[in-house]
Amino acid sequence: MALSLKQLRYFVATAEAGQVSQAAVNLAISQSAVTTAIKDMEETVGAALFERAAHGMDLTIAGRQLLSQAYDILQKVEEMTKLALPASDVEGSLTVAASYTVIGYFLPQHMERLRRQFPGITIKLFELNRESVEEGLLTNRYDIAVMLTSNILNSELTTEKLLSSARRLWVPSRHRLLSLPAIGLKDVAEEDYIMLTVDEASHTSLKYWSQTPYLPRITLRTSSVEAVRSMVANGQGVAVLSDMVHRPWSLEGRRIETINLSDPVPSMDVGLAWRRNVEFSPAMMAFRSYFRRAFHLPD
Structure with a gap:
């Protein structure tokens, strides 16, 4: 049985969210639909794509390889369908x-x-x-x-x-905050915090922090998104950054999870x-x- 585009989208959503439940919310579908799609994909490729754990879903080696290919396929399909516009003679x-x-x-x-x-x-x-x-x-x-x-x-x-x-909290895999039912800036203030400074990110961050009685416990200010990504993935702190710059894996291959905050945080x-x-x-x-x-x- 061939893989379908729907299955690939459900697989990518689960890989990025790290949880079937959150992937289902993001896709506005049922959890059972996501679970079935992933099970069918694993049967088709003949390998487990995720390791099931208490905190969620971790990609296997085969899953990581398929994720890279899935991104390429979905991007090409998007180009063919959504953006296949006729050529223009504008000069x-x-x-x-x-x-x-x-x-x-x-x-x-x-x-x-x-x-x-x-x-x-x-x-x-x-x-x-x-x-x-x-x-x-x-x-x-x-x-x-x-x-x-x-x-x-x-x-x-x-x-x-x-x-x-949307801006969400970035934490390493298996972080203690992942087990809590709701997370606010009060909880974040108890963690070491990696502050991104590029594009006025620190100024924007402190504006919404100033609306609370809490302040982030900043251990490093950096203009490098990749530095933030690696430090969070390696358990050296947490960060609040936008989905646009989020990637589920650091350069070292370690997982980065995201958490929706209960306090209002403006989008980018x-x-x-x-x-x-x-x-x-x-x-x-x-x-x-x-x-x-x-x-x-x-x-």
């Missing part, structure tokens, strides 16, 4: 500013698709911090930006949100920004149109 040049997180975890696949979709558009991409992006847009140094719109402060800029990425919003009242060129219109279609925004 021109475009200067695009973007922040570190956006360039590292959001833009690469879209830049590839944009070049295929609009071969006549030359895109020059610049990585900058928020202040430099805002200043560059206002002085016409850049035509448009892709950035964390939830951080933008200047009222002279127009923004258009593409997606909201990614979107487009441009100078208010700017006249859109054909290249700018094509760029914006691509992202609106990709994220199903109304025309």
Whole structure:
């Protein structure tokens, strides 16, 4: 029996969530549907894909290998179905500013698709911090930006949100907090905390912490997401970061779990920004149109 795309999606959701119950919630389906899909997949490939444990589901070696292939397959299917747009004859040049997180975890696949979709558009991409992006847009140094719109402060800029990425608590596999029924910032404050600083992450973090009587017990501030990932996976602290930068495994192959927090934590919003009242060129219109279609925004 061949594997189906539905099974692959259920398998990926379970691998990322680390629990059948949470995967079912994320997929808005029953737990039994997820369990059955995984069981059928294991029978098809002839190997166990997960090790069942009290805290959830850990990928086996075969499961890790299949996860990598599943990501590739689902990405290709998405390109074929959701983003198979007709070629465009729009020509021109475009200067695009973007922040570190956006360039590292959001833009690469879209830049590839944009070049295929609009071969006549030359895109020059610049990585900058928020202040430099805002200043560059206002002085016409850049035509448009892709950035964390939830951080933008200047009222002279127009923004258009593409997606909201929830922020959750990152903990290592088998961490004590995974056994608690509800986790709040009070519980997080009792743990060593790894603070990400890039793209004003520390400023955003302290804003929602300031709404509580607690403060994180920061043991390290770093601009490296990979450093946070490795330190959390190795049990050296916890962190609250967005789903967009989350990966279930560290570079060392150790698992990172996520926990929904009971206290309100704002999402990380990614979107487009441009100078208010700017006249859109054909290249700018094509760029914006691509992202609106990709994220199903109304025309």
